[in-house]
Amino acid sequence: MRHQFGQGQSGQGRSGQERSGQERSPAGTARVTELAAALRATVRGEVDFDAAGRALVTMDASNYRRVPVGVVAPRDADDVAAALAVCRAHGTPVVPRGGGTSIAGQATGTGVVLDFTRHMNRVLAVDPEARTAVVQPGVVCDTLRDAAAEHGLTFGPDPSTHSRCTIGGMIGNNACGSHSVAWGTTADNTLELDVLTYRGDRARLARGGHEVPAPLRSAVETLVADRLALLRTGYPELPRRISGYALDELLPEKGRDWARAFTGSEGTLGVLTEATMRLVPAPAARALAVLGYPDESAAAEAAAGLLAYGPLTVEGMAADLVGEAALGVLPAGGAWLFVETGGADPAEARAAAETIGRAAAADLTGWKVVADPAGQRALWRVREDASGTATRLPDGGEAWPGWEDCAVPPARLGGYLREFRGLLRDHGLRGAPYGHFGDGCIHIRIDFDLLTPPGIARFREFSVELADLVAAHGGSLSGEHGDGLARAELLPRMYGDELVGVFEEFKDLWDPDGGLNPGVLARPAPLDANLRFTGLPVKPGPLAFSYPHDDGDFSAAVRRCVGVARCRVTTPGSDVMCPSFRATHDETHSTRGRARLLHEMLIGEVVTDGWRSPEVRDALDLCLSCKGCRSDCPVGVDMATYKAEFLHHHYAGRRRPAAHYAMGRLPRWLALASALRLAPVANTLAGLGPLAALAKHLGGIAPERDIPPLATAPF
Template sequence: MITSLKHSVNVLIEALPVDHGDMAEHEAEADELEQALRGAVRGDVSFDAASRALMTMDASNYRRVPTGVVAPRDADDVAAALAVCREHGVPVVARGAGTSIAGQATGLGVVLDFTRHMRSIRSLDPEQRTAVVQPGVILDELRTAAGAHGLTFGPDPSTHSRCTLGGMIGNNSCGSHSVAWGTTADNVHALDVLTYGGERVRAAQGLDALPARLRDGMRSLAGDHLALLRTGFPELPRRISGYALDELLPEKNADVARALTGSEGTLGVLTEATVRLVEAPAARALAVLGYPDESAAAEAAHTLLPYGPLTVEGMAADLVAGASGLPKGGAWLFVEVGGSGREEAYARAEEIARAAAHATTDHTVVADPAGQRALWRVREDASGTATRMPDGSEAWPGWEDCAVPPARLGAYLRDFRALMAQHGLRGTPYGHFGDGCIHVRIDFDLMREAGVRVFRDFSTDLADLVVTHGGSLSGEHGDGLARAELLPRMYGDEMVGLFHRFKDLWDPANGLNPGVLARPRRLDQDLRFDVLPRRPVDVEFGYPHDGGDFSAAVRRCVGVAKCRNESVSGASVMCPSYRATGEEQHSTRGRARLLHEMLAGEVVQDGWRSEEVRDALDLCLSCKGCRSDCPVGVDMATYKAEFLHHHYEGRVRPAGHYSMGWLPVWLRAAASLRAAPVANAASGVGFLSTLAKRMGGIAPERDIPELAREPFTRWWRGHVRTVPREAARTVVLWPDTFTNYLSPSVGQAAVRVLESAGLRVVVPPKPVCCGLTWVSTGQLDRARTVMRRTLDVMAPALDAGLPVVGLEPSCTAALRTDLPELLGSDDPRAARLASSVQTFAQALETHAPDWEPPKVDRPVVGQTHCHQHAVLGDAADRRLRERAGLTGELSGGCCGLAGNFGFEAGHYDVSVACAEDQLLPSVRAADENAEVLADGFSCRTQLDHLTDRPSRHLAELLAERLS
């Protein structure tokens, strides 16, 4: 029985009006449920607004509000939670990483979050090629453990760095290598599940070990409908839709594990799984085949299958515009093969390229692992990049993964394109061409009723089209809320009636993920856009890539959760605070979800005054890593600055906002009073230092940086110019606050190098500032004033068309992005200044291309500044280091100090954890003769605080070697 609390949850979700008396009763029932759960489970129980808000959405178009969240510690905890929910009549949804794109991971009632505790690999048997895992195990963790034995888990969705095995089993996930290794169902041996009714079930082949009720019920269901089960399912590699009732046939040994795989958490809650492993190729090679267009690539894909590829992936030029390393063509097939060594793999890839040559426009074969990873990254990010059309308009999932027989893919894609045109829609298909499965994001207008009607009409027509081609409505991600309503069009009413009977057998109380698969909700219900404001929100930044609409900026996050990647991934930065804490609210996606709910006003009800949003943004380092690493370009640093501006408007701010936010003013005052010696001496006196830190909101663990005795600009006024005025290209050296007052040696070194390259250096005649410290603390009115004053000073240089050279990456990035986005179109000089800004290396490469840097010939270690990675780019720096004989790669990540962040009280532990992610391990492992490079003042300060290795700006290293 579903009691009044479950009814109240559904009422809230459907946004029906509730009077205050009912609301009080619902809150009391929720409190009673929370207390019962706290008394029953050892894991985490969270009913607060932030925890609920984080679970309202997955990577789909849908939103459902849960009552609470439980993170169980083990199977007994799951059983206890189910018992409490059963007693209170509350539904339960099991959730992994929340990357489902059909809505089945959105919450009703209580969400069981398996990513916190139940994420261990219980055993791994390399001889039997099996592993026993808990549902929260991340796929890449299993693949790493199996890789030590030359094995892997075959299915590999593009979210492999964060998706969980439980989620993969729930959705019957596939990934790009299903051509070789099949779906998740093909790789599942046995499942341990708990039903909503409390039964513990070991699901494998055969019915005899099941509880009598389930055994007899499934025997009857299959035995009474043998003909329908044998003929009612289309034969194709990617048939994921509906319940896999054909797996109960006697000729398939009644494989209950396979029948439960893909049931989307509607039949039982997984507590443990035994999965099969496969042998991983010793080496791989990638043949990238170019074709004139998408149809040609689709027609060719199935013809390559006889060559035994590991995968055949397809994408068109409108998805990967600007990507490097691709051969000529309008569309491409990525065909990966394996071999016993690199030579064999390369030869097999070449064989496929030759066999396909009659239809291709060009091809390339890549055997280098790094080169392959770079190309695969283009494909894996497509689920995010496809959410923006080439003109910047939004595109959405919903019909993300239909599948047809591979030989019919070309014809299906032509009909699919025609159907989109008929409905006035656009999309960019890509995906698993070798399996006949495509992904696509379509520019549905889900913010207006007329657009939602088009969404519904198109969905109905497309379902009929897929069935006409002998396909499946879902070929990978499940039906969820997006397609389950249309299952009768694929299977007919009789088969769908069996789906309902199967659901009722396993879950007679309808307590597990109601509204999904069996007796589904309408596909145009529960849309996450329904609750958003229809008018633009009054904001400070211009949001030029989102039409000036803050709501559209927040909508950028579609939930693919690349920010939840816990592993070190090359030069990536995003998301350092999540990697340090492992908590969803401190990921880019989590913060975007809370901002979405803030705009909705249902769960997070205080708008810009929300403490839930403030607390989540508190650990955002404003590193801007998401601006480049997020596939859809979420810019959480800007959203944080926007939020802080409104949150503290007219209110007293934290002490750090006054001390570090106004740092340029305090440093300029100290310099004008020539107070550096006194200030430095005072910072070394224990009680004075402690008092200053407490008053300034500075972490007690931090040392206060010393002020330079002579600022850079004062040194500059006495500097003897070494380049004739008439013989040189003039550049403006930007005297940022950190270089000017805290690290003038960097500015002096830069002048020496630039002048040695034949450039005439000038410095602004009056103080200038990018406004970064005010932006990062959300003091945007003051930041705007500072920026406009700076533009007044820079006006003559801008009129003269002089390039501006930045030394501090964070300040240079602020000039490039924050300044024009905050001033917007009000002052055209902002865009001119932004376009004139270059990094130190870019300026040398552009304006002194024939200059030869001094040879240093040493290895380097350190970290690419996160703002340089995200905004400015480091290609010119790499080339400059190479020309100077500096060898080695700099790490990714963020140093953790990040301007004011690491100095603020309460941030020290997270700051250090961020440094320990990539920077500090790379420095410790480096040769003692390696130069530690760090162009950012924060990075150098963090290294100085946490290591005994001195670090320098690249300009200092080069200047030292000048004759």
């Protein structure tokens, strides 16, 4: 009942039917039903074609939204093969998905989504002598790092989402993280990959390609041999070149490394089922030099010069991303570089950090060295939360990804940043740059208006001009997060039409049916199609709460969730968020999952019952209203308030569950019992089995629970 929420924004881009690839006709519905039945008969893992399951994977952490027909959680590689066979027989595309933290839209759902986080999420082996680990694609980055740490090793790449992103997703995007100046990209740490093509062929990818199926190997080697000159000259030289397919890794002088060539392919070539990753020695001790500069351009100019000291990180951020509390622990400045050093012991690590501080001192507004682990973690938390906090500007305005991770040669970063700031001013846009300054990679959230046609047109115009600016500086449109739906359309501006044509040929050799993640990388969808804001209503109302920080707009409150998934962290720590996800490990019961369901409720395409939606009600049922998300979520999602809003409308004019009356009015019942001195009587009756069972039934209390005794003396 979409009309409940008022007029939806039409925006631009494709319709919901085009986004999802579904047909609304009875014949289309029958085909989806047949597909679901065939998958359930073949796959041992869960098959979910319900509205709630689909709603959870329509989005990742990007500006984009695509609606799948269903979700499959395979248990092993054979399950993946079975799912691919069924989807192929039904002409249905497949998208592999990890933690859903991608920022370019490549993990959004279309066709059938393969969720690897449910079952295929283990570290299978660690070989400390060879410094390798064998993992499944759904294993979380930090889980691998913890397993490696038992042997004094670590996995080098560590995106800011390392506590919830998966290795499969990192391979798909060729993710990097803050330590890439020391340990490289995911491709630099990938040794062997087991993959399945859409047609079900198994391939083990490694240097030489000896275990690649002969027809595929021969065809790809012919493609490379025919384009040797183009592949040798068509790629820019820089440490963070992530955009496009890494076909140059198949050149003979590079050892024809099929694993590296596959890394960064964003689920468009094959489906990963197992990976052998390189591990590196973990420094016994670390220290952090925090260097203050007048502004981010000065910090950017200085970053490349610090690489000679062999740091583990050179991360940059400006003051407009730092809250008042964090400013108090940073040295004076308008921007900072976080330069981490390692050593055999704390003294050696501190000495290395102090050497860097003294060497840079002439250009600094202030600096400090932090050697204690707790202090370092607190400062890194400020940096890692930037991808969320940058979504809200200091005046409360919304800002979005889309140009989240362009990269240029580090020596050109300062000049690029100045021109980038000028381009923002020319378009009347704002944003706060931060990121991996040592590698020339900049993150930023920009206050695009993605709700109205004029705003979306400006988004497109800015994107084209920025792509040209990046290319002029010898850079890469993506330096970490991949091209996805956000930048793939613009790859010809970086590589030229001829090399992009070779990308399409490469894709066709792997996936001649076009069944894997269509619309991404090869023959991409327009960058202004599939926007996740299309269809959201304008200020749905009337509302029970005022939402003062969102201009009274419940849609804007729900939009706060950008999908960075801090609520999916399950390791012990200082965070409260999200207790129901920690208990269930089910996305439905995470803050992000609930926000996604509310988003889909407002659009009305997948979740169609509006405020009466049973899917949203069930997802909110385990929410404790603890307000943990209000403090722990980088963008301040307040699910307790959203739950109260939803339940107010959901039960308007209807009888509520008994527990709502029993527990919601508990203070009244306790006051009445105290006034009438009924506590001793109530306690006696609660001890009688049949009466206690009746009371629990009437009060909506689970029969397994004991009724706690009332205090006989009021207080």
